[in-house]
Amino acid sequence: MTTSPIERAAESFAVELARYRTERGLSKKQLATLMGFDPSYVSHVEGRRHRPTEDFARRAEAVLEASGTIWQRFREYDELRHGRSATPLRDHPAPGQWMPPGTGLIVERERAVLTYTGDAYHCVIRRELYNAGTEPVTRYLVRVAVDRYPNDPGRSNRHHRDHPLTFAELHLRAYRDDGGQPEPMHWRAKHDRDAFKEIWLLFENDEGRFPLYPGDRVTIEYAYRVGREKWGPWFQRAVRLPTRHLEVRLDLPAELDPLVWGLETSLSAEEGPLRRPVVRHDRADRAVFDWATEDPPLNARYRLQWRFRSRPPESAPGGPAGGVRARASDRMRGLGIVQRGADLLRQPSRQFDLPAEAGVAREVVDRLGSALVRLDELHPFSKGVGIAATQLGLAWAAAVVRPPDRAAEPVVLLNPRVVDSSPDTDEQYEGCLSFFDHRGLVPRSLRIDVEHAQWDGGRLITSFEFAMARLVAHEIDHLEGRLYVDRMTPGVPLVPVEEYRETGTPWRY
Incomplete structure (x- = not known):
């Protein structure tokens, strides 16, 4: 039976710890992980086999967001343990006063900006850091995660398994700024998953090292891009x-009429709407959405979501733009497709040196895939469609x-x-x-054998027939500096697309 005041105070602490842990829906192991302790330690404290320490109490208070209750129970226990002559403990700490073990870092200000440009999302994160610990900091962990279909996890997993996010396509760059000339930061991959990357930003570059020492402040900035076919809304x-301070900005095309809302969740609250509103500002042809908060609790998550209620005039097939029907070529030009007359379309393309240039090749293929996604939104392409890098x-x-x-x-x-x-x-349009x-009416072989390279530099020959033979031959012509008009029978005219819509027929294979 517990009779000692110190034992009763320790038990009171353990009871409050278990109560808040249970209310937050955490197992003992999960709580220990969030606090940075060995998985068995929480179990020992709740079972009264270990007495709480100040460090343990501060971390538990911060992680469980107990409104000071856990900290107060510890103070009562600690005062009894030390007697009245003990040095008074500091007042109840704000959540930001607790720091994960081994870091000592505080983010004094974070600004995250996401900009959508039509083919990709560009993200820039800027953080003002303060080293409140006792050891120099030589690296900083950042995460990049994508989820193409956030409301359909199965579909999203399949999509990213088939189209994994790559480091090459991120174009990641990072800088350190202490008020002088910004220093580029090297980076090193920690985890590489289909839809998730963890990356160490290193406080070093080719010119030297620049650790963040205790008591010093620095601003770091890193930026990356992800194609629209991999980034969800x-x-x-x-x-x-x-x-201390977190602010987020979305920079979206105004012509898409974006609707933005937000959700937040933490260990102490179920998912719900943001407590502070998202504010919209219109700037020229951009719709800018800003949101900010002060002293967010540790492990809280804030998510901005959006949907586009309209499509740009040039993207609506046959749709009007200012009362005038946009030409098909104008819509293609609006998607970044190089148009006839450009010198590049008449020049042979450069061969990849594989596998040495596999990273470059993957980046090019990713851009081609992104373009096909945009094209499918513009036109049905029931016969199939291809695109060459030169385009x-x-x-x-x-x-x-x-x-x-x-x-x-x-x-x-x-x-x-x-x-x-x-x-x-045969001849087909x-x-x-x-x-x-x-x-244009173009004669093509019904079967072609194509030798092409693999990522590792190996080569193979693939046979294509009928419609695929025509599509593949068309794209190879592009890579060799030819257009289909070069293969048309002399004297056969091109047909305007408006006339073709009335007389054209599907391919028959």
Whole structure:
């Protein structure tokens, strides 16, 4: 039976600890992990086998957001343990006063800006850091996560398994700024998953090292981009270090009429709407949404979400723009497709040196895939569609072809060349993204054999027939500096797309 006042105070602490842990829905192991303790330690404290320490009490108070109750129970215990002659403890700490073990870092201010440019999301994070610990800091952990379909986890997992996020496409860059000349920061991958990256930003570069010493402050900034086909309509900030001020900005095209809302969650509260409103500012052709909070609790998460209620005039197939129907070629130009007349379309593309340039090749293919996603929103392309790197202004020998069967995987072609073709041919109408206002009757072989490279530099030969033979041959022509008009029978005119809509017929294979 507990009779000692000290034992009763220790038991009171253990009871409050267990109560708040249970209310937060945490196991003992989960709480220990969040606090930075060995998994068995929480169990020992709750079981009265270990007495609480000041460090343990501060961390428990901060993580469980107990409104000072756990801290008060510890003060009562500690005063009895030391007697009245003990040095008084400091007042109840704000959550930001607790720091995860081994860091001592405080984020005095964080500003996160996400900008959507039509083909990609560009993220810039700027953090003002203070080293309140006792050891120099030489690296800083950051995370990049994507979730294309946040309301459908299964679909999102499949999507990212088939189209994993790569370090090459992030174009990650980081800088350290202490008030002088900004210093580039090297970085090193920690975890590499299909939809999740953890990255160490290093306080060093080729010129030297610049640790953040105790008592010093510094601002770091890092930026990256993710294609729209991998980024879902959300932007989340998680509070993993004590943070004084957090602000988030979304910069979206006003013509898309974005609607933005936000949710927040923490260990002490279920998911609910943001306590502070998101404020919209219109600036020229941009809709800017700002949100901020002070002293966010540790482990809180704030998520901004949005949807676009309209599409840009040039993206609406056949839709009016200011009362005038946009030309098909103008809509393609608006998506960044190089148009007929550009010198690049008449120049042979550059071959990849694989596997040495595999990273560059993957980046180019990612951009081609992103372009196909945008094109599918603009036009049905029931016959399939392809795009060559030169059509995006990239002088590389790469193309991606989506088959007529939408369930089939796109075909990636690196350094392709036709090595054999069937003598049997037919004529079908073709269109080209680089002059989409016309269609032309083009003779093609019914089968072609294409030698193309793999990521590791190996080469293989693939046979394509009928519709796929036509689509692939069209893209290889682009990579060799040719357009389909070069293959048309002399004297056969191009057909304006308006006329073709009335007379054109589907491919028959």
